[in-house]
Amino acid sequence: MKSPFILENQTEYQKWRDHKLSLYPINLKKLSVSFNNKNIDNDKINKLKDIVKKYNFAIYDFTSELNDNHLQNFCTKLDLINFVSNLLADSKGISTITDQANTKSKLSGIEYIPYTNKQLNWHTDGYYYPINTSVKSFLLHCMLPAKSGGENILLDHEIIYIYLRDHNPDFIEILMQNNIMEIPKNKNIKNSQSIIGPVFYTDEDGFLNMRFTLRQQNIIWQKNDMIKQIKDFIYSFIMEDNKYKFNVLLKENQGYVANNILHKREEYTDGKNKRLLKRLRFSKRIK
Ligand SMILES: [Fe+2]
Known part of the structure; x- marks a missing residue:
């Protein structure tokens, strides 16, 4: 089948788009699967994969x-094996997400928002990586929720692609340019280099991926007459109350897996024990 993500393939796009939009509205409960620790049966794994196939x-x-071993086994059952590590992850690629604002960071005291209790603006994971080492999927698992706050909000990146393309196909053409978004090098990290890439691109299997952050600092957009318009459109779509956004306040022993969709995190307040999440990132999608 011809790719729906090539602008000329309008028939394929229309078919894909109509199917995608017909999946909404949906109740969040229908996007959840409960597992018994002692018995992670394949039917449930398949059910989880089926949901991801539709909603990412x-x-x-x-x-x-x-x-950590259980988490890794669970990922293996989902065929998530090739992890993408980062400087703050352990040797198994597992990151411990907790408020470390008052703890001395491993990276010479730089504050990284994910490791604080602050709001984390809309983004896809690893938007600062080049596309050949990108994050295609991740798992976020809650060991302990905050006393209050810390909600995650999720939005399938394919939906925002559809709204952009339907509004103006030129937006997509611009966002697929290989030099549209640049992350300048990090002066605090030795040998750091600037990373330039597209916002939307298709991977070797023809799936749509997105590199994006709503943050304003440390992002250089290529000069283009339409960039401001595009950013404003994305901003208003993300901010509006719509049936495509899901608010998820993870409970203890609960988590979510995603094909690197758009997401944000609200700020939170810790109780006696700190909010604690584990995150694993992978170079392949959940199929
Ligand atoms: Fe994230």
Whole structure:
């Protein structure tokens, strides 16, 4: 089949688009699967994969605590094996997401918003990577929620693609240019280099991926007459109350897996024990 993500292939796009939009509205409960720790059966794994196939994310929960090995096994069952590491992840590629604002960072005291209790603006994971080492999927697992706040808000990136393209196909053409968004080099990291790439691109299997952040600092957009218009359109779509956005306040032993959709995190307040999440990122999607 011809790719719906090539602008000339309007028939294929229309078919794909109509099907995609027909999946909404949907209740978040229908996007969740419950697992028993002792018995991660294949039917449930397939159910989870089915949900991801349609919505690019799915929620799961377990009956009791998962340690790092359990989490890794769970990912293996989802065929998520090739992890993408980062400077703050451990040797298995697992990041511990907790408020470390008052703890001395491993990276010479630089504050990284994910590791604080602050709001984390809309983004896809690893938007600062080049597309050949990009993050295609991730798992975010809650070990302990905050006393209050810390909600995640999720939006399938394919939906925003559709709204942009329907509004103005030129927007898509611009966002698929290989030099449209630049992340300048990080002066605090030795040998750091600037990364230039597209916002939307298709991978080797023909799936649509998105590199994006709503942050204003440390992003250089290529000069183009339409960039401001595009950014404003994305901003207003993300901000409006619509049936495509899902608010997820993860409970203990609950998490979500996603094909690197757009997401944000609200600020939170810790109780006696700190909010604690685990995150694993992968170079392949959930299929
Ligand atoms: Fe993220």
